[in-house]
Amino acid sequence: MSLPMTQITRSLHNATTPPVVAVLYQAIEPPIINGARKPRKPGGYQDSGSDIAYTLKNRGVRVVTPVSSPNPKEQEGWCFPDTENGILSAVRQGATHLWANTILFSSHPLQASQSLDSAPISVVGQPPTLVESFDDKAYLNDRLRIHGSFTLPRSWLIRNSDNISPILDSIPNYPVVGKPVRGRGSHGVKVCHNRAELEAHLNALLLESPIVMVEEYLTGEEATITVMPPSTENPEHWSLPPITRFNHVDGIAPYNGTVAVTANSRAITETEMQDESYRSAMRQCEQVAKLIGATAPIRIDIRRFSEGSQFAIFDINMKPNMTGPGRPGREDQASLTALAAAAIGWDYGALLHKILNSAQPLDRFRAYTNPFASH
Numbered sequence: 001m002s003l004p005m006t007q008i009t010r011s012l013h014n015a016t017t018p019p020v021v022a023v024l025y026q027a028i029e030p031p032i033i034n035g036a037r038k039p040r041k042p043g044g045y046q047d048s049g050s051d052i053a054y055t056l057k058n059r060g061v062r063v064v065t066p067v068s069s070p071n072p073k074e075q076e077g078w079c080f081p082d083t084e085n086g087i088l089s090a091v092r093q094g095a096t097h098l099w100a101n102t103i104l105f106s107s108h109p110l111q112a113s114q115s116l117d118s119a120p121i122s123v124v125g126q127p128p129t130l131v132e133s134f135d136d137k138a139y140l141n142d143r144l145r146i147h148g149s150f151t152l153p154r155s156w157l158i159r160n161s162d163n164i165s166p167i168l169d170s171i172p173n174y175p176v177v178g179k180p181v182r183g184r185g186s187h188g189v190k191v192c193h194n195r196a197e198l199e200a201h202l203n204a205l206l207l208e209s210p211i212v213m214v215e216e217y218l219t220g221e222e223a224t225i226t227v228m229p230p231s232t233e234n235p236e237h238w239s240l241p242p243i244t245r246f247n248h249v250d251g252i253a254p255y256n257g258t259v260a261v262t263a264n265s266r267a268i269t270e271t272e273m274q275d276e277s278y279r280s281a282m283r284q285c286e287q288v289a290k291l292i293g294a295t296a297p298i299r300i301d302i303r304r305f306s307e308g309s310q311f312a313i314f315d316i317n318m319k320p321n322m323t324g325p326g327r328p329g330r331e332d333q334a335s336l337t338a339l340a341a342a343a344i345g346w347d348y349g350a351l352l353h354k355i356l357n358s359a360q361p362l363d364r365f366r367a368y369t370n371p372f373a374s375h
Contacts, residue, residue: 023050036136044081050074058326062094073329079101103319104126104132125319140316150313159210224300226297226320262334
């Protein structure tokens with residue numbers, strides 16, 4: 001039997017008691033936004049969601065789960081679906097903190113459900129309206145070009161209504177990278193070495209999305225920087241150490257579901273950090289997070305134009321992968337963010353505790369406004 005919201009509210013712990021956490025996974029198909037749909041991840045991030053729930057529970061945090069004793073070897077049973085019913089079920093079980101390990105958008109129940117209006121809950125994650133705006137790579141890059149001194153690769157936008165030929169004529173040299181404007185992982189990202197290859201790839205991408213992006217291919221070192229949000233401990237956005245990437249496949253870092261990032265990524269050493277271009281990239285990444293008002297970690301992929309040059313920002317991930325070791329058989333599943341955290345002495349559990357400290361009340365989460373909306 002479902003309790004009315006007034007009873008749920010009374011049953012919640014007040015703000016001075018330790019958090020009771022429920023992790024949400026992606027059960028809702030993301031909507032089509034400006035003609036493009038972000039591909040849904042198979043399993044809906046239950047792999048990382050169960051890593052989060054299991055590890056927090058093992059570290060003494062109260063975690064509620066949809067089944068009473070989920071199996072650590074399985075990813076099912078640790079997280080609640082991000083549907084309205086799933087979220088309400090977690091709140092009825094006493095959750096005070098919802099960890100939104102899912103893709104959010106402005107019509108998502110976390111933003112739109114009236115049944116949650118009176119629930120004194122906090123959320124770990126980005127505001128849904130932020131994600132909806134800035135998951136669009138073309139829109140975000142455009143805003144960054146206007147509102148700051150960010151280093152970005154040259155890019156071209158192609159819509160399925162365009163006459164593609166003149167746009168391709170304007171691309172001065174190859175290789176270039178073709179990719180969807182709302183992507184997930186390395187889905188649809190391909191290095192194209194000539195016009196014919198690019199044209200074929202664009203035709204395939206335009207079947208999925210009405211707008212795609214072409215970027216100059218950056219040939220130098222690739223790295224990634226996680227920017228942590230303001231929290232109870234630190235009022236500013238700040239960067240974890242850069243992680244350098246290697247062993248690319250056809251010029252692109254492979255998706256972590258195919259190759260564990262521990263096999264092709266490592267933290268930058270103190271000696272390497274003497275290269276000022278890393279620090280410059282970290283400052284730019286912090287500025288991006290501050291500009292958009294990120295309230296959870298974001299991970300920004302950067303790459304040098306050529307060997308030894310400065311870095312350019314080429315991909316901004318609103319929801320970095322958050323897998324980590326802990327559950328049986330998951331020893332090699334540290335995410336890029338977990339690798340960066342380890343470089344400053346935080347294990348996966350410590351990283352999750354720090355992120356939990358950035359949770360914000362639901363009403364503040366819902367009140368987010370796009371800082372560029374009036375421009």
